[in-house]
Amino acid sequence: MIKAIVFDFDGVILDSExxxxxxxxxxxxxxxxxxxxSIWSQAIGTQHGFDSLGYLEEHANVKIDRDAFKEERDALFNQLVDEEEVLPGVKSVLNQAKSLxxxxxxxTSSKGEWPRKHLSRLGLSDYFQSIKSWDDVQKVKPDPALYIKSLESLEVQPxxxxxxxxxxxxxxxxxxxxMYCIVVPNAVTKQMPFGHVDGSFKSLQDVSLEKIIRYFSPELRTKA
Known part of the structure; x- marks a missing residue:
């Protein structure tokens, strides 16, 4: 029986990717x-998956001031992200999960302060009983440690x-x-291979969590 739902943050709740x-x-x-x-996608959903500045230095044949580059990048990024609203369907699924x-x-593979800041800004903090981030593990995704920590914190089995x-x-x-896993690919992840997951949706809008739970719960399908 499904007892918990665990969200990724970047690209699922906020269109930051x-x-x-x-x-x-x-x-x-x-x-x-x-x-x-296709090259940038190596960095998505993890940390240190792709040395973007090394790639730039190689192809531009220049030496980059990495600290200055990252400072400017982060300033531009934060300015834009701070104007973003929660992605479509997220609040609906959160409310469905709560009612069920x-x-x-x-x-999330991001540092903990990042999702907490935006969950607060978006008015979503109170929905979450557990937040596990880069700070809580030695290895981030695709290593399973973040999800294992989440399962332990929520006291549920995979x-x-x-x-x-x-x-x-x-x-x-x-x-x-x-765990069971459903994906909601976005503009920068839709070309990725997802043959290993249990379901895929274009958006969380109009998603029925009750139907998904029934699909992943054989005992409920038998009674239906």
Whole structure:
């Protein structure tokens, strides 16, 4: 029986991954270097998955002041992200989970201050009984540690929980933890391979959590 739902943050709750890619593209263009999505996607859903500045230095044949680059990148990124609202359907699924009595967690490869800041800004903090982040583990996604920590915190077994992800690295982490996983790919993750997940949706809008739970609960299907 499904007892919990665990959200990823970037790309699922907030459209931050698309914005970061746009910012990086803009900054790469100054050096007349293209940043293909197929290359950038290595960085999505994890930390240290892709040395973007090393890639830029190699293709522009220049030495980059990394601290200055990151400072400017983060300033541009934060300015844009601070104007973003929660992605469509997120509040609906959160309210459905609450009404169904599910425990709600969050597992993100970002540092903890990042999701907490935006969950507060978006008025979503009170929904979450557990938040596990980069600060809580030695290895982030695609390693399963974040999801294992979430399951322990919520006091549920892997097959009693559903992860909601948008990236290959994130969904792989959830499956490695033994959980069910549904994905909601976005503009920068839709080209990723998701053959290993349990379901895929274009958006969380109009998603019936009750139907998903029934699908993942054989005992309920038998009684139907």
């Amino acid at each position: 698309r914005i970061m890619y746009l910012v990086m593209q803009k900054m790469f263009q100054r050096y007349q270097v293209n940043l293909p999505l 009595g599910l425990k709600i967690g969050l597992a 097959k009693e929980a559903i992860a909601i992800e948008d990236s290959f690295n994130g969904s792989l982490a959830a499956k490695r933890a033994g």
